[in-house]
Amino acid sequence: MPKIPMTTPIVEIDGDEMTRVLWQLIKDELLLPFIDLKTEYYDLGLEYRNETKDKVTTDAANAIKKHGVGVKCATITPNKQRMEEYPQLTEMWKSPNATIRSILDGTVFRTPIIIDCIKPTVRTWEKPITIARHAYGDVYMATEHKTDDAVWLTQHNKMSSIQSFARSCFEYAIESKQDLWFSTKDTISKIYDGEFKAIFEDEYENYKDRFESLGIEYFYTLIDDAVARVVRSKGGFIWACKNYDGDVMSDMVSSAFGSLAMMTSVLVSPDGKFAFEAAHGTVTRHYYRYKDGQKPSTNPIATIFAWTGALRKRGELDGNKELAEFANRLEEASLRTLKDGIMTADLAPLTDPDFNARVVDSWEFIGAIAKKV
Ligand code: NAP
Numbered sequence: 001m002p003k004i005p006m007t008t009p010i011v012e013i014d015g016d017e018m019t020r021v022l023w024q025l026i027k028d029e030l031l032l033p034f035i036d037l038k039t040e041y042y043d044l045g046l047e048y049r050n051e052t053k054d055k056v057t058t059d060a061a062n063a064i065k066k067h068g069v070g071v072k073c074a075t076i077t078p079n080k081q082r083m084e085e086y087p088q089l090t091e092m093w094k095s096p097n098a099t100i101r102s103i104l105d106g107t108v109f110r111t112p113i114i115i116d117c118i119k120p121t122v123r124t125w126e127k128p129i130t131i132a133r134h135a136y137g138d139v140y141m142a143t144e145h146k147t148d149d150a151v152w153l154t155q156h157n158k159m160s161s162i163q164s165f166a167r168s169c170f171e172y173a174i175e176s177k178q179d180l181w182f183s184t185k186d187t188i189s190k191i192y193d194g195e196f197k198a199i200f201e202d203e204y205e206n207y208k209d210r211f212e213s214l215g216i217e218y219f220y221t222l223i224d225d226a227v228a229r230v231v232r233s234k235g236g237f238i239w240a241c242k243n244y245d246g247d248v249m250s251d252m253v254s255s256a257f258g259s260l261a262m263m264t265s266v267l268v269s270p271d272g273k274f275a276f277e278a279a280h281g282t283v284t285r286h287y288y289r290y291k292d293g294q295k296p297s298t299n300p301i302a303t304i305f306a307w308t309g310a311l312r313k314r315g316e317l318d319g320n321k322e323l324a325e326f327a328n329r330l331e332e333a334s335l336r337t338l339k340d341g342i343m344t345a346d347l348a349p350l351t352d353p354d355f356n357a358r359v360v361d362s363w364e365f366i367g368a369i370a371k372k373v
């Protein structure tokens with residue numbers, strides 16, 4: 001079989017720990033044998049970020065702006081403990097995701113991957129719930145201060161960014177033909193959250209006709225009411241959240257759907273640039289076991305789907321049908337492997353006992369997918 005050609009590169013952003021190990025494995029076993037893979041490579045592994053004084057992160061974000069499509073591996077956001085683990089670090093570098101988000105000024109959409117053999121904890125959920133997380137400002141760019149008897153926090157957001165957020169959400173709702181919910185706490189935060197609510201209302205005027213003709217709905221409600229409704233819903237909609245709410249709620253929704261390892265994530269900028277990734281982190285505990293010579297059973301599905309998301313989008317933008325079809329085929333092969341009962345350790349306990357799941361390590365699991373492709 002000749003390899004599938006590519007015309008435009010995908011911005012490939014490498015990362016840390018266990019996901020860095022999986023990254024190479026996915027490329028070697030599932031991509032390079034089939035695709036004449038063209039990427040522009042940026043190493044966001046913590047050591048190289050430190051060597052470049054984090055310039056590589058900004059470069060990677062600008063490359064996504066230029067080429068339109070990126071795929072990112074999970075990366076370490078250093079904290080005090082990491083500063084001890086990596087003594088060569090000259091600074092506690094900022095979260096690469098936060099840097100990329102603020103440069104692209106985009107919105108993050110997170111959607112769980114659902115399969116029949118894994119039932120969500122919330123029994124009423126039948127379809128995925130997509131969380132749209134605003135990716136700019138609030139507590140993530142806040143200034144904090146401590147005085148003798150109090151702690152202080154100042155946060156901001158930009159009208160332009162809230163507008164971009166609203167537009168990305170309405171566009172994505174139309175593209176995926178799903179209802180859009182938006183929630184804040186504007187009864188308490190009358191000015192700050194009130195502005196979010198008002199901007200969404202204003203922007204909606206430009207999308208109303210298209211929503212009505214598709215038979216989809218936009219509705220606003222308070223965050224606590226939204227939480228209660230989400231739990232009683234059947235799923236199949238987009239829930240737009242402010243930055244912090246989206247951070248927290250996406251972890252809740254993904255765990256309730258099954259596993260954090262089954263959650264995909266895409267950053268969409270208002271001018272149509274896409275950065276795909278897995279929602280989970282670098283899976284540190286598994287990496288320590290790997291360094292000890294073990295073969296952990298880390299789930300690569302979300303990272304594989306980050307790649308397929310990027311390949312399909314690249315295929316669509318370039319009119320490269322073969323590439324987009326390959327992405328679909330790789331997703332099908334991954335899901336069929338799970339349906340056949342071959343899975344990683346995080347998923348097996350979520351299936352019925354009579355499903356007879358066989359737990360394998362990441363190498364065997366990716367090998368099984370490769371065979372199906
Ligand atoms: P994490 O890497 O997502 O892992 C938390 C736990 O969830 C793991 O220990 C594991 O549980 C389970 N898990 C997550 N992904 C899994 C997978 N693919 N397969 C199987 N199990 C999986 O979160 P964390 O431990 O909070 O963070 C670790 C590092 O990742 C931190 O340095 C953080 O800064 C970084 N991080 C990066 C991103 C990003 O780049 N997008 C996002 C979040 C965190 P068990 O150990 O119980 O098996």
Ligand code: MG
Binds near residue numbers: 247248251
């Ligand atoms: Mg989170």
